Amino acid sequence: MRSIILFIWRNNFIFLFLLFESFSAYLLVQNNSFQRASFLNSSDFIAANLYESFDNMTGYFGLREENERLAEENEELYGQSIMSYVQFVDGEFIHNDTVYHQQYTYLNARVINNSINKRNNYLTLNRGTNQGVEREMGVISSLGVIGIVKDVSANFSTVLSLLHADSRTSVKILGKDYFGSAIWNGDDFTFGTVTELPTHIRINKGDKIVTSGFSAIFPEGLRVGIVEDIDIVAGDKSYTLKIKYASDFASLANVYLVSNLLKVEQSHLEDTTLQE
Amino acid sequence: MFNQIISNSLRFVFLILFQVFILNNIQLGGYLNPYLYVLFILMLPFETPRGLLLLLSFLLGISVDMFSNTIGMHAMACLLLAFLRPYIVTYISPRGGYDFGAQPTVKDMGFNWYLSYVGILILAHHVLLFNLEVFRLAEFFPTLYRTLLSSLFTLVLVIISHYIISGKKS
Numbered sequence: 001m002r003s004i005i006l007f008i009w010r011n012n013f014i015f016l017f018l019l020f021e022s023f024s025a026y027l028l029v030q031n032n033s034f035q036r037a038s039f040l041n042s043s044d045f046i047a048a049n050l051y052e053s054f055d056n057m058t059g060y061f062g063l064r065e066e067n068e069r070l071a072e073e074n075e076e077l078y079g080q081s082i083m084s085y086v087q088f089v090d091g092e093f094i095h096n097d098t099v100y101h102q103q104y105t106y107l108n109a110r111v112i113n114n115s116i117n118k119r120n121n122y123l124t125l126n127r128g129t130n131q132g133v134e135r136e137m138g139v140i141s142s143l144g145v146i147g148i149v150k151d152v153s154a155n156f157s158t159v160l161s162l163l164h165a166d167s168r169t170s171v172k173i174l175g176k177d178y179f180g181s182a183i184w185n186g187d188d189f190t191f192g193t194v195t196e197l198p199t200h201i202r203i204n205k206g207d208k209i210v211t212s213g214f215s216a217i218f219p220e221g222l223r224v225g226i227v228e229d230i231d232i233v234a235g236d237k238s239y240t241l242k243i244k245y246a247s248d249f250a251s252l253a254n255v256y257l258v259s260n261l262l263k264v265e266q267s268h269l270e271d272t273t274l275q276e
Numbered sequence: 277m278f279n280q281i282i283s284n285s286l287r288f289v290f291l292i293l294f295q296v297f298i299l300n301n302i303q304l305g306g307y308l309n310p311y312l313y314v315l316f317i318l319m320l321p322f323e324t325p326r327g328l329l330l331l332l333s334f335l336l337g338i339s340v341d342m343f344s345n346t347i348g349m350h351a352m353a354c355l356l357l358a359f360l361r362p363y364i365v366t367y368i369s370p371r372g373g374y375d376f377g378a379q380p381t382v383k384d385m386g387f388n389w390y391l392s393y394v395g396i397l398i399l400a401h402h403v404l405l406f407n408l409e410v411f412r413l414a415e416f417f418p419t420l421y422r423t424l425l426s427s428l429f430t431l432v433l434v435i436i437s438h439y440i441i442s443g444k445k446s
Contacts (some may be wrong), residue, residue, distance in 0.1 A: 013326045020334050021352055028348030028408065047342050054297055115300065116345070116387040117309050118411045122345040158345060165410070186415065 033165040046098055048112070048156040051124055055112040066253045070115075073142040104219045105133065109139075116163055116189040116249045117189040123147065123159040127257060133157045136217060138258035144223035144246030145169060145211060146255055157257075162224075163208070163249060170215045171224050176201060181207065182224055182243070188247050192225060203230055209243050216263045224262040280321060286442075288336065291316050292305050296343040308422065310429040311350075312399055313340055317358055317438055318394055321379060326362060333358035346409070353405035368392050381442050394434055395427075402427045 008015055108132040109131075113124035127133045139146040139159050153221050160167060162184060169195060180197035194209060207227045214218025225243035233240055239264040260266075281326030281356075295313040302310065317333050355401070365380075368389060378384040380393060406423045 001305050013330075013359075013362075016327055016330055017355060020330055021359075024334070024337070024348040024351040024355060026348070028346075028352065051343075117300075117302075118344075118407075120346075186418070255346070 013134065040240065043266065048124060048153070051113040052126060057180070058111075062251060062253055065251065069256040070140055070254065079097055088252055099175050103249075105258060105259050105261065107133070107259070109133075109157075111252045111255055111257055114161075114249070114252050116161075119186045120165055121163040121189075121249075122150070123161055123252065123255075124253065125157050125159060125257070126154040126155065127155050128157050130154050132259070134259065138217040138260075139255050140218070140258060141252060142253045143248065144225070145218060146247055146249075146252065148217060149257065152205050162245065162247075169218070169224065170212040171209050172212040173197070173201070173203060173227075173254055174210050174221070179212040179214065180241075181240070190245055191228065192243050192245055194225075194227075194243055197237055197239045197241065199237060199239055201234055203227060203239060203241065209241075216260050216266045218258060219260075284316070284320065287316055288320065288332075292336070292339050295340055302346065302409050308429060310426060310433050311405070312430060312433045312437060313403070314357060314398060314430070315434050316398060317354060317361065317379050318434065320382065320440075321437075322365065322374060329358045330355060339374075348350045348401065349405065349408045352408060355363060357401040360397060360400055362363065364396050368396075382438065383442060390438075391435075394438075395431055398430050398434065399427050400403075402430065 025101045091180045109125040109127040111123050112126050115121045133152050137149045137151055147159045150160045151156050170179055171182045178197055178201050180194045182192050182194050186193050205227055209224045211222040212220040223246040226247045227241050228244045229242035231240045292312040299310055300311055316336055328400040333354040337354035341347045341384045345418050405421055406419050408421045
């Protein structure tokens with residue numbers, strides 16, 4: 001016993017290093033699991049507040065482009081509003097309220113921190129549990145899908161971006177009902193990869209990739225990207241598509257949080273089925 | 277002594293803020309990222325107690341982690357750097373050993389010594405950091421490529437900042 005203590009004491013530098021290193025490794029591994037509450041991250045009070053004041057300073061520089069983008073979005077929404085429709089058949093229009101139930105609601109948020117140059121990228125938003133944000137809500141911009149909420153604090157939330165090794169989004173080709181997964185291989189923040197689409201369907205360059213709506217996180221038909229290159233790996237029964245992301249991850253400012261009002265019902269039912 | 281504590285504390289805070297708000301937003305040719313903040317560990321005096329060296333590096337790493345959503349990752353890489361530092365210092369010691377009161381600077385130790393000291397330690401830090409970030413052996417070669425480029429970038433920044441910092445004093 002005495003000699004063990006003496007041995008540790010003589011090599012105290014190495015043991016201290018191993019102690020610190022394993023503690024850090026424990027923090028790293030614990031923080032990596034997607035479901036685990038992470039306790040020191042950028043939704044942490046001090047860091048998030050610093051980020052917010054920094055964003056307040058730099059937010060002015062991008063206002064012009066951001067206004068243009070919002071104006072474009074307004075145009076599109078005006079086009080969809082009831083004012084823009086003419087009723088051609090008078091008296092024969094039956095409006096039945098019970099047909100449409102609202103499934104998705106949207107909450108706007110501001111990106112106060114963002115990264116694109118890592119293998120695993122995150123965003124921080126200025127909305128938290130006080131504003132009704134929950135874990136695993138979808139995040140979209142006016143251009144397309146951005147990511148999924150990872151952690152939430154009282155007034156901030158962190159988002160796992162599509163540009164993350166763990167990000168898998170269920171997608172389909174617009175107009176066809178075959179589905180695949182969108183992943184990111186880490187090369188370039190403007191391009192992603194879609195796999196698992198069977199090779200017997202016909203795909204063209206320029207086809208639009210949209211969300212499938214299977215995951216209960218995003219509504220069906222949200223833009224993810226456009227097919228840029230088509231490839232079949234030898235021996236593989238599915239395509240490997242290179243897609244150009246619809247969203248510009250380098251300049252995100254205003255985004256929307258999507259909450260699915262029927263999500264609990266759907267996931268509860270699916271869990272019950274899986275357990276049997 | 278007291279002066280050193282003050283200047284090192286200031287450097288600690290400044291380098292973290294500079295790293296988080298300026299350098300983390302830089303991206304050249306894809307996702308290259310310089311990590312200048314390790315300069316804090318590199319500039320600590322030779323006679324820093326080894327336990328303190330580890331503790332400071334851990335604090336430095338975990339502070340950068342808090343801002344980048346990567347709890348533990350920078351801490352692990354910084355600890356490796358701090359652990360290797362005394363061994364590297366011994367390994368590349370000049371003939372006749374170190375003079376009393378010498379600092380790990382170009383002025384005291386010469387450019388060649390400084391380049392190998394900084395180069396080896398930055399490379400060790402970056403190799404661990406980038407591999408922890410990717411956490412996949414399948415992407416070993418792309419990661420290696422990024423590691424080497426980023427290390428070179430950091431090395432250049434460290435040497436430039438070193439001249440700026442020590443130039444002020446003399």
